[in-house]
Amino acid sequence: MCGLTGFIDFSGKSDLTVLKAMAETIKHRGPDDEGYEMIEHSAALIGFGFKRLSILDLSPAGHQPMKNPDTGDLIIFNGEIYNFREIRKELESLGYSFKTSGDTEVILRSYQQWGTKCVDRFIGMFAIVLHDVKNNKIVCFRDRAGVKPFFYYWDNGVFLFSSELKAFHKHPAFLKKIDNDALALFFQYGYIPAPHSIFQNTFKLLPGRYLEINLLNKEISITKYWDVIDAYNAPRISISFKDALSETEKLLTSAFNYRMIADVPVGVFLSGGYDSSCVTAILQKSNTNKIKTYTIGFEEEAFNEADHAKSVASFLGTDHHEYYCTFKEAIDLVPQLPDIYDEPFGDQSSIPTTLVSKIARRHVTVALSADGGDEIFAGYPRHLKSLAMMNKLSRFPRALAPVVGAVNRLNQGSSLEKPNRINKLHRALKSNNEAELFGVINESFTPAEIKKLLIPTHGKKHTGFDDGALFNNNNDTLSKVLGTEYRTYLVDDILQKVDRATMSVSLEGREPFLDHRIIEFVAQLPSDFKMKDGKQKILLKELVHKFIPEKIMNRPKMGFGIPMNRWCRNELKDLFIETLAYDKVKEGGIMNPTIVENMYKTYLANDHEDFQRIWYIFVFQQWYNRWMN
Numbered sequence: 001m002c003g004l005t006g007f008i009d010f011s012g013k014s015d016l017t018v019l020k021a022m023a024e025t026i027k028h029r030g031p032d033d034e035g036y037e038m039i040e041h042s043a044a045l046i047g048f049g050f051k052r053l054s055i056l057d058l059s060p061a062g063h064q065p066m067k068n069p070d071t072g073d074l075i076i077f078n079g080e081i082y083n084f085r086e087i088r089k090e091l092e093s094l095g096y097s098f099k100t101s102g103d104t105e106v107i108l109r110s111y112q113q114w115g116t117k118c119v120d121r122f123i124g125m126f127a128i129v130l131h132d133v134k135n136n137k138i139v140c141f142r143d144r145a146g147v148k149p150f151f152y153y154w155d156n157g158v159f160l161f162s163s164e165l166k167a168f169h170k171h172p173a174f175l176k177k178i179d180n181d182a183l184a185l186f187f188q189y190g191y192i193p194a195p196h197s198i199f200q201n202t203f204k205l206l207p208g209r210y211l212e213i214n215l216l217n218k219e220i221s222i223t224k225y226w227d228v229i230d231a232y233n234a235p236r237i238s239i240s241f242k243d244a245l246s247e248t249e250k251l252l253t254s255a256f257n258y259r260m261i262a263d264v265p266v267g268v269f270l271s272g273g274y275d276s277s278c279v280t281a282i283l284q285k286s287n288t289n290k291i292k293t294y295t296i297g298f299e300e301e302a303f304n305e306a307d308h309a310k311s312v313a314s315f316l317g318t319d320h321h322e323y324y325c326t327f328k329e330a331i332d333l334v335p336q337l338p339d340i341y342d343e344p345f346g347d348q349s350s351i352p353t354t355l356v357s358k359i360a361r362r363h364v365t366v367a368l369s370a371d372g373g374d375e376i377f378a379g380y381p382r383h384l385k386s387l388a389m390m391n392k393l394s395r396f397p398r399a400l401a402p403v404v405g406a407v408n409r410l411n412q413g414s415s416l417e418k419p420n421r422i423n424k425l426h427r428a429l430k431s432n433n434e435a436e437l438f439g440v441i442n443e444s445f446t447p448a449e450i451k452k453l454l455i456p457t458h459g460k461k462h463t464g465f466d467d468g469a470l471f472n473n474n475n476d477t478l479s480k481v482l483g484t485e486y487r488t489y490l491v492d493d494i495l496q497k498v499d500r501a502t503m504s505v506s507l508e509g510r511e512p513f514l515d516h517r518i519i520e521f522v523a524q525l526p527s528d529f530k531m532k533d534g535k536q537k538i539l540l541k542e543l544v545h546k547f548i549p550e551k552i553m554n555r556p557k558m559g560f561g562i563p564m565n566r567w568c569r570n571e572l573k574d575l576f577i578e579t580l581a582y583d584k585v586k587e588g589g590i591m592n593p594t595i596v597e598n599m600y601k602t603y604l605a606n607d608h609e610d611f612q613r614i615w616y617i618f619v620f621q622q623w624y625n626r627w628m629n
Contacts, residue, residue, distance in 0.1 A: 003029030003051040005162035021170040023049035061100040072133040079126035082258035145514040146207030146491035155201040180458035190346030193463040198343040231523035232483040255515035264365035267292035272308030275373030281547035290319040296356040297324040338626035353501040372513035377540040378530040434480040435468030464488040565611040
C-alpha cells in the first residue's frame with residue numbers, strides 16, 4: 001500500500017519542488033521509500049510522485065516510479081495484484097523476463113503485452129498511473145470495487161492526480177472552490193458519491209474504470225471495464241443451496257488466502273460478527289500458524305464487541321490481541337478527522353476504525369478487514385426495513401401522491417430540528433425505480449431540507465442511485481438494492497473510511513470479500529439464498545456455522561460505533577459549540593446560521609431526535625474551518 005500523486009501540466013509551469021510538496025502531504029501512506037520522476041514531453045511537463053509502504057519485494061528493486069526498460073513506459077501503483085505470480089508465469093512463457101519479485105513489474109509487462117486489456121486479468125485492489133510512451137498517453141486505472149482511491153483535477157490545462165485530495169492544495173494551479181451540488185450530496189448521504197468531489201473540477205475515478213489522457217490533443221476519455229450491475233444482470237444460476245454453499249466456500253478460501261500474500265506480518269480485524277469471523281475461520285483452517293487477530297473494546301456495553309470477538313478467537317485458536325479504547329483516545333481523534341478525511345465525511349465509525357488500525361499497526365503492516373459481506377450477502381438491518389417499506393409503498397395508491405404533495409407543501413416550515421417525513425414520503429412515492437427509492441429511504445436530509453440549510457444555490461448531480469434503469473428483468477427488488485449499495489455506500493463510505501483510517505497509521509488494509517469473483521458468483525444466486533422470511537445472510541451464516549458453533553455466533557448485529565451522541569452533549573460540548581458558533585457559520589456563507597443554531601441548541605437541550613443530521617453539520621463545519629480558512 002502506498003500513496004501516489006502527480007501532474008500533467010500542459011502549461012509547463014510545474015516543477016519538482018511542487019511535486020515533492022504534493023507527495024509530502026501523503027507521506028503517511030508510504031513511510032518506507034519515496035520516488036520522483038519528471039518527464040519533459042513535447043506537449044506537457046509530467047510529474048510522478050510516490051510514497052512507498054513496502055509489502056512485497058522489500059528490496060530497493062521495488063522502488064517506484066518503475067520503468068519498463070524495453071518500452072520506456074513509467075508506472076506508479078498503489079495496491080496489490082494478488083495473482084501476480086500466475087500472470088508472471090504466463091508472461092515468462094511468452095518470453096518476458098523479470099528483475100524484481102513483486103507485482104509492479106508484472107503490471108508493466110502485462111500492459112506491454114495486452115495494453116489496457118491487462119486489467120481484466122488482475123485480481124486485486126489498485127490505483128495505477130502509467131505513461132504509455134509509444135502512444136503518447138497517460139492511463140489511470142482504478143480497481144473494480146473501488147478499494148483504492150483515485151482523485152483527479154482538470155482545469156485550465158493542468159491535470160492533477162492523487163490518492164488523497166490534500167495533495168492538490170500544494171499545487172499553485174489548484175483552485176479550492178466548493179462544488180455546491182456535491183456538498184448537497186454530502187448532507188443527503190453523509191458522503192459524496194463518486195465521481196463527484198467537494199471541490200469544483202475535481203473528481204473520483206469511478207470503480208471499474210480507466211481514464212486515458214491523450215498528451216497530443218489533451219482529450220480525456222473514461223472507459224468502463226467492469227460493473228457489478230453486469231453481474232446482477234446475468235441469468236440466475238440453477239443450483240442447489242448445498243452446491244452454492246460449497247462453491248462459495250471455495251471462492252472465499254481462494255480470495256482470503258490471496259490476501260495473506262505479503263513479505264511482512266499480516267493480521268485480521270475481528271469484531272466477532274459473521275463477516276470477520278468468516279474471514280478468520282477460513283484463514284485459520286488454511287494456515288498452520290496462528291492468525292493474528294485484533295479487536296478494540298469500549299467500556300460502553302452497548303458499543304462493545306470485544307467479548308464476542310474474544311469468544312470467536314478462543315474457539316478458533318488465533319493469536320488474539322484486544323485493546324480497550326479510553327475515552328480520551330477517542331475524543332482526541334475528533335479534531336483530527338478533517339486531516340484524515342480531507343473532504344466532508346459523516347461516518348462516525350471512522351473513529352473506532354482509526355483506533356483499531358493504530359493497535360494493529362503495532363504488530364503488523366497488513367490487516368484484513370471484512371467489509372462487503374453485508375452488501376454481498378444482504379446483512380444490513382436497512383435491507384429488511386427498506387424492502388418492507390418498498391412493499392408497503394407498492395400498495396399505496398399512486399393516485400394519492402398529489403395529496404401527499406399538497407400536505408408536504410403545507411408543511412414547509414423553516415425549522416430543521418426534526419426530519420420532514422411527509423416530504424420524504426412524497427419523494428418516495430415519486431421514485432421511478434427501486435434504486436432511486438432505496439436512496440430516498442436512506443437519505444438523512446431531503447433535497448428540500450438541504451435548500452433551507454444551504455445558502456448557495458445548488459442543483460442535482462447524477463449518482464449511482466439514479467442508475468436503477470440499468471438493472472434488467474433478471475433482478476428482483478433485493479438484487480437491485482444490493483447492487484445499488486455495492487456501487488454507492490460501499491465504495492464512497494465504507495471503503496473510503498477504511499482506506500483513510502488504515503493509511504493514516506501506515507497500515508495496509510485489505511478487503512478479502514471484495515474479490516470480484518465472489519460478487520460475480522453470489523449476484524447470480526437466488527435471492528432467497530441470502531434473505532428469506534426475515535432471516536438475513538442465510539448462505540454466509542450457514543458457512544460460518546461449519547467452523548464456529550451457532551451458539552457462539554448467535555447475537556444481535558452491532559454496528560461498529562461509539563457513543564458520539566452522548567459525548568457531544570457532554571465531554572465534547574465545548575468543541576461542538578465552538579465549531580458551530582453563529583458567527584463562524586455566518587462567516588463561511590455556506591450554511592444558514594440561524595437554522596444551524598436552532599438545530600444544535602435543540603440537540604443540546606436533549607430534544608433532537610436525529611443526531612446524525614447535526615453530526616453532518618458539525619463535520620462539515622470542522623472540515624470548512626480546516627481546509628477553506
